[in-house]
Amino acid sequence: MTTGMRRAGEVARAAGVSTDTIRHYERKGLLPRVARSSNGYREYPEGTERTVRLIRNALAVGFSLEELSRILAVRARGEAPCRTVRALAGEKLRAMDDRLAELQGARDRLQAVLADWDARLLRTPAGQRAGLLEALAGLVGEGAPPPFLPPELRRGRVRARR
Secondary structure: OOOOEEEHHHHHHHHOOOHHHHHHHHHOOOOOOOOEOOOOOEEEEOOHHHHHHHHHHHHHOOOOHHHHHHHHHHHHOOOOOHHHHHHHHHHHHHHHHHHHHHHHHHHHHHHHHHHHHHHHHHHOOOOOOOOHHHHHHOOOOOOOOOOOOOHHHHOOOOOOOO
């Protein structure tokens, strides 16, 4: 092995990820393609684990692999992607704030539904229907989706999970 070079397993252990993750990041362009040793092992330069930790932390705050690939490519060319990174992070924060507001609204509505249901259950003798589900129908006007559905369902766009 060349001095200063590290195998994928060493990089993975140092960064706290699997070797599959290292190879995935390389395929996605987040890590540069590396040479292989005479026995076929990938050899990564020192500091690769720092880049892997950067990627993991950036993913944790909302960046996508595609965004990171573009950002790291700019950086690899010797350019400064800092303003782009800051702008993207600002957009992500605004989107999170919007989503949190939607979730808070949904939580408030669900809390009101539960309070209504508790009152209905107190008025209903044991073993009889309290009309909980029927009460939900009264919350929604004709053709309007329930207010506590996630936005992607409210717009009629349901994505299949993979």
